Amino acid sequence: MNPRDLTDLAFRNLRESVLRNVLTTLGVAVGVASFVAIISIGVGLQQLASRRLSESGLFDTILVTPKTNFRGMDRPNPEPESGKPPRPLDEDARKEFEKLPNVVEVYPQIRFFTEVRFNNKPFATVVAGMPDSSKNSGAFDGMQGRFFSSTTADEAILQIEFAKELSEQPSSLLGQDLILRYAERQALPSSTTSTDTSRNSAEAPTGGFSIVPRELHLKIVGIVETEPAAGYGGYGNGRLLMPLGAASALRAAQVNDLRDIVRDSASNKTTYSSLSVRAKSPSQVQAIEDSIKKMGFRAFSLLDASKSLRIFFTVFDLLVGIFGSLALAVATLGIVNTLVMAILERRREIGVLKALGASDADVQQLFFVEAGVMGFLGGILGVGFGWVLSRAMTFGTNFYLYRQNLNPIELTAVPWWLALAALVIAVLVSLAAGLYPASRAAKLNPVDALRYE
Amino acid sequence: MPTADPAIQLDRVSRHYSMGETSVRAVDDVSLSILPNEFLSLLGSSGSGKSTLLNLIAGLDRPTSGSIVALGQDIASLSPLELARYRCNTIGMIFQSFNLLPRMTLEENVELPLRLAEVDRAERPARVREALERVRLTHRLGHRPAQLSGGEQQRVAIARALVNRPKILLADEPTGNLDSSTGEAILTLLRELQSKLGMTIVMVTHERPLAEKFADRLVTLGDGKLLATASAKGLP
Ligand SMILES: Nc1ncnc2c1ncn2[C@@H]1O[C@H](COP(=O)(O)OP(=O)(O)OP(=O)(O)O)[C@@H](O)[C@H]1O
Ligand SMILES: [Mg+2]
Numbered sequence: 001m002n003p004r005d006l007t008d009l010a011f012r013n014l015r016e017s018v019l020r021n022v023l024t025t026l027g028v029a030v031g032v033a034s035f036v037a038i039i040s041i042g043v044g045l046q047q048l049a050s051r052r053l054s055e056s057g058l059f060d061t062i063l064v065t066p067k068t069n070f071r072g073m074d075r076p077n078p079e080p081e082s083g084k085p086p087r088p089l090d091e092d093a094r095k096e097f098e099k100l101p102n103v104v105e106v107y108p109q110i111r112f113f114t115e116v117r118f119n120n121k122p123f124a125t126v127v128a129g130m131p132d133s134s135k136n137s138g139a140f141d142g143m144q145g146r147f148f149s150s151t152t153a154d155e156a157i158l159q160i161e162f163a164k165e166l167s168e169q170p171s172s173l174l175g176q177d178l179i180l181r182y183a184e185r186q187a188l189p190s191s192t193t194s195t196d197t198s199r200n201s202a203e204a205p206t207g208g209f210s211i212v213p214r215e216l217h218l219k220i221v222g223i224v225e226t227e228p229a230a231g232y233g234g235y236g237n238g239r240l241l242m243p244l245g246a247a248s249a250l251r252a253a254q255v256n257d258l259r260d261i262v263r264d265s266a267s268n269k270t271t272y273s274s275l276s277v278r279a280k281s282p283s284q285v286q287a288i289e290d291s292i293k294k295m296g297f298r299a300f301s302l303l304d305a306s307k308s309l310r311i312f313f314t315v316f317d318l319l320v321g322i323f324g325s326l327a328l329a330v331a332t333l334g335i336v337n338t339l340v341m342a343i344l345e346r347r348r349e350i351g352v353l354k355a356l357g358a359s360d361a362d363v364q365q366l367f368f369v370e371a372g373v374m375g376f377l378g379g380i381l382g383v384g385f386g387w388v389l390s391r392a393m394t395f396g397t398n399f400y401l402y403r404q405n406l407n408p409i410e411l412t413a414v415p416w417w418l419a420l421a422a423l424v425i426a427v428l429v430s431l432a433a434g435l436y437p438a439s440r441a442a443k444l445n446p447v448d449a450l451r452y453e
Numbered sequence: 454m455p456t457a458d459p460a461i462q463l464d465r466v467s468r469h470y471s472m473g474e475t476s477v478r479a480v481d482d483v484s485l486s487i488l489p490n491e492f493l494s495l496l497g498s499s500g501s502g503k504s505t506l507l508n509l510i511a512g513l514d515r516p517t518s519g520s521i522v523a524l525g526q527d528i529a530s531l532s533p534l535e536l537a538r539y540r541c542n543t544i545g546m547i548f549q550s551f552n553l554l555p556r557m558t559l560e561e562n563v564e565l566p567l568r569l570a571e572v573d574r575a576e577r578p579a580r581v582r583e584a585l586e587r588v589r590l591t592h593r594l595g596h597r598p599a600q601l602s603g604g605e606q607q608r609v610a611i612a613r614a615l616v617n618r619p620k621i622l623l624a625d626e627p628t629g630n631l632d633s634s635t636g637e638a639i640l641t642l643l644r645e646l647q648s649k650l651g652m653t654i655v656m657v658t659h660e661r662p663l664a665e666k667f668a669d670r671l672v673t674l675g676d677g678k679l680l681a682t683a684s685a686k687g688l689p
Contacts, residue, residue, distance in 0.1 A: 361534070
């Protein structure tokens with residue numbers, strides 16, 4: 001039979017037992033909807049978790065340092081690869097990191113302890129440079145004021161605790177200026193001359209440097225309650241946040257610099273004392289960390305210390321997958337059941353078709369198309385239901401959070417790939433479910449089917 | 454009748470059903486030649502193997518032994534797909550219980566063999582109409598089988614069987630569910646169509662008088678064996 005007649009007949013068969021086929025299709029739809037809803041919670045929670053985690057910057061960031069960086073001032077290099085000079089952490093290395101799979105960005109860590117003057121009073125604090133990407137990390141959601149206008153703007157965002165130190169009414173600080181006093185590194189004249197060409201990186205001059213006190217006026221543009229620059233590795237939390245570009249242009253002396261003095265590198269290139277590599281999600285940190293170690297650097301992530309978190313994420317993925325699949329499995333059984341019932345009911349019809357000259361393949365395809373159509377329609381309906389369900393869950397959760405005076409969250413997410421995957425899976429699963437009934441129908445002996453009862 | 458190549462040649466055909474220890478010989482060593490354009494009637498008591506023989510000729514079933522050659526084609530050598538084609542293009546079948554698909558209109562029922570034969574869509578309405586004209590039912594195109602009398606349903610079944618212009622028409626007790634006058638009308642129609650279109654008819658029936666009135670030749674089966682063949686119109 002040609003495809004058009006096949007679908008014609010399939011559709012008319014579906015219409016003939018409307019109620020049963022509609023119920024089966026609804027069964028598929030409910031299965032797909034549960035699948036979509038459950039996965040959407042998984043996706044939503046993962047997005048939420050990774051957003052929260054990247055706010056802290058703890059679990060998706062890898063700190064990379066060159067192997068020459070001593071842990072302590074006079075401890076010898078713990079991995080003495082004698083003869084071979086260790087690889088410098090330079091621009092080439094940075095580009096290589098950026099090319100690694102699942103790396104979102106690579107940026108130098110700028111974080112220094114310094115003094116701030118406001119209303120002619122001194123305050124001690126930690127300044128942190130924030131990459132532009134942190135704007136979208138969720139760390140600045142719900143802030144007062146606004147994010148930096150550009151990566152080189154002389155602007156500051158204050159952490160609320162620090163803002164409270166400056167003023168009793170933190171919000172009044174917005175728009176005001178403060179003075180940042182910092183120590184600038186200046187390369188010694190005896191050293192290379194090309195250091196000025198790369199103002200946007202926290203380079204470590206090769207020959208040594210002197211330290212010159214400087215001042216910079218910063219405009220306060222925002223106040224955050226979260227801790228977007230919570231750090232690790234002994235740097236402390238950044239409480240005054242600056243755009244990364246502006247911060248690195250300061251060439252402020254950092255803690256690491258002291259270590260660089262003891263290093264004697266022959267290279268003239270910009271080198272970093274450390275780089276932060278951000279992974280797409282915490283689950284990918286380990287793989288990236290391993291690749292970086294293989295490239296000859298020292299890498300450190302908090303995930304090393306929290307394997308259980310990774311186990312949690314893996315198990316969570318698994319559970320979400322299992323529950324989603326269970327819902328689909330139930331839907332599959334529904335299709336198998338309906339089609340097997342249809343065979344029993346349509347024995348005679350199948351016999352007649354065969355007597356009139358239908359081949360086994362014709363009969364098989366007929367049942368197959370019916371299964372596929374139910375799967376496709378059920379899939380479309382199911383994705384719709386699933387989306388509504390996921391919205392309802394988010395809404396319900398947020399209503400509850402609102403009553404508890406908590407901020408709303410995006411509990412669920414139905415990305416396009418989920419909708420598409422659910423539809424494709426629905427059709428595939430339905431076709432698979434149709435496989436057995438279709439071949440049974442095709443094998444039906446027409447003589448038996450036609451015997452007069 | 455002039456000797457010509459037979460339309461259907463059965464050569465020592467057997468069909469046995471084995472059920473554990475015992476084996477039922479539904480058709481047992483039957484040899485028979487059926488001529489082109491012959492109207493042959495298969496008689497015999499219930500369980501004598503008439504339907505089994507008809508299904509063997511239709512290619513719905515395969516013989517345990519022996520050969521069946523229809524229009525020069527050895528049925529045994531055909532693959533399942535070729536058998537389906539053979540049923541579609543060479544054979545037309547009608548049944549005691551009509552076997553129309555209840556949820557399809559008459560028009561759709563008659564169109565079914567055309568779909569299976571992949572006849573061009575544009576050609577189909579005319580062919581359906583022509584077939585229903587032959588059985589004089591064009592005014593009920595959109596009706597469903599249940600809205601028709603038994604005789605009318607059998608006429609639709611005949612239209613459906615003939616719409617692909619088969620060379621062989623197989624009828625399994627076509628009058629079994631009809632009263633005698635309607636039965637006669639159906640057989641009159643079959644004869645009329647046979648002389649108009651030219652085809653070989655094999656009809657299974659219980660009713661010897663009907664067979665004698667309409668068939669060219671009577672063949673009697675008993676316990677799967679061929680008991681007698683007689684030229685119907687020559688009988689006293
Ligand atoms: N699938 C089967 N399995 C076992 N035996 C069968 C099968 N089909 C038919 N038979 C047997 O074969 C014999 C012939 O059956 P068949 O249906 O051909 O008889 P018939 O002459 O058409 O009878 P009726 O006039 O009642 O329709 C019967 O004894 C029947 O029981
Ligand atoms: Mg019978």
